[in-house]
Amino acid sequence: MKSALYFCLLLLTLQVQGQPRSNLNDEQQEQKTPHSPEDHSQAEDENLPHVKIAPSNADFAFRFYKHVREEVGNKNIFFSPLSISTAFAMLSLGARSNTLNQLHKGLAFNLTELEEQEIHDGFQRVLQLLNDPHREVQLSMGNALFVDDRLKLLQKFLDDVTNFYYSEAISSDFQNSPEAIKEINNYIETKTHGKIVDLLKTLDSEAVMVLVNYIFFKGYWEKPFNNLSTRDDDFFLDAKNSVKVKMMHQSKAFNIHRDEKMSCWVVELPYKGNAVALFVLPDEGMMKQVEDALLKETVSNWMQSLTIRKIYLDLPKFSISGSYDVKSLFEKMGVTEVFSDQADLSGVAENTLLKVSKAIHKAVVDVSENGTEAAAATLMEVVAMSAPFPPPPHIRFNRSFLMIIVDKTTHSILFMGKIVNPAAKED
Known part of the structure; x- marks a missing residue:
């Protein structure tokens, strides 16, 4: 019987209200370089790793949106396509054969136009740029693997997720399910500044790993509303x-x-x-x-x-959230094998057959007047x-x-x- 790899996507939050941001000191102001795409010539720009993956990520965003729309009907929608694509791209480091091909296709990556190495180089650069401490937006994005003591990750997979995706690997005792759930939820709550609480309700009895991706964004309008x-x-x-x-x-x-x-x-x-x-x-x-x-x-x-x-x-003030079963949405997009007994995730761990049993995503947005002129x-x-x-x-x-x-x-x-x-x- 296959152990279930429990794949959990979390994320949040856009917030445009809140306390005034702390002032940067003079030294930080001088260091602040926004890496604007306009800083490069177009030819140079197109060769940057994060620019190479941008068209595929945009294609994925709009395809995913349309599947969400079909599922929820005339209701509010809110999600982070970048969080979802980052998490699945990270998982693809351990996927092989048709499972890998389906993931690439689902994420809108065409390997005749882009090499696999370039995909991971691109996400690596996106994470570096998003987490730049000198940016004026409060923005952080990261990944974590909660790994059960029974699972021995392959060193290559561990090295790759750490190198490309800056992922933390956190040892956890999934046999003590309530404690493991509490540990994972506390991590998510901390990383999303209290916006996502108690996301993980249950843990599959055969779960041996939970992959978490989070994104937190707090922006200040250039022209705040009075x-x-x-x-x-x-x-x-x-x-x-x-x-x-x-x-x-x-x-x-x-x-x-x-x-x-x-x-x-x-x-x-x-x-x-x-x-x-x-x-x-x-x-x-x-x-x-x-x-x-x-x-x-x-x-x-x-x-x-x-x-x-x-x-x-x-423009109305609003605060909405969206929760999605990414597994069912991906299956409708043709990504099925990674969730089935045919999954080939042999690049993840030693001597363990793995599949993804669950993929969930939550996002929150809060829009209001406040900003700092x-x-x-x-x-x-x-x-x-x-x-x-x-x-x-x-x-x-x-x-x-x-x-x-x-x-x-x-x-x-x-x-x-x-x-x-x-x-x-x-x-």
Whole structure:
């Protein structure tokens, strides 16, 4: 009988409110180099390890989103594609034969265009850049392996997960299930700054390893909202129903784009530290059309088409979370073998047949007014303002919209989601 490799994906959290960030001292300010993609020529840029994996990671993000949408229907969606792809890429270090091929295909990696070594080099660089202590966004991402005393990991696998993914290997006694669950949950709670509590409910009796990936993100708007302008307003769930929300308001210049073909507005709100949030507002009744067109080419086109313009912006405060059975979603995406008795994870441990018995993912987002006013750190294209006519558009996010958090330093989609009901508390 195969032992079950219990694969656990956790993650969190986007938070744009909170205590003011501590001021960096002068020495830190001088050291702060945001590794902007604009620092390189395009040719140099394309050869950087993290840039090479970015297109595949984006493809995976939008494919995964569409499978989540099919499963949850007209509900809030929020997840971190980067967390999920990082965890499975790390696991792929121990996969062989068709199990490995399926993982690569599921993660949208084409080995005719990219060598396996380049995949892991890319994730290694992403982790280095995301965890740079000099960045203005509070951002940390990491991995851990909780390993039962009965399991002897192969030294090559241990070396690779440590080298490429900076993973901790933590010895744990899975025979004492309550204690092991407590240990894993405490680790997750600490790494996500208390946002994810008691994620792991049960441990499979045959579990010998739990793989955890976490991501924590706390960004400060370059242009914070004034909480004195926040007011109660209606958010429309559909043509007949609405809920009351706290609606934030700004009247400033932002990078925006009106996509007439897709019938939607795109507004870019920059964070300090080379990360941005793209808010996409489809015209009434056009959400499905926009969702169906979500591809890396679409989002790339939006970002290249952004122009700076004064707008009247209404955006609701919201705090939502999403929990997903990644195993079932991956199976629908054609990644089946790693979860079955045919799994070949022979590169993980000595003399032990392993499979993944469970893969779960949770993400939380919290958006509010607060931020700290300071000089802009994000590079943006500035174009001449047009004449004052027509008047600035009033873009009201008072119906379903999409949100994509992009880290420009690593070209990574950190989080993405759909806000259908900002007042919903579903998990």
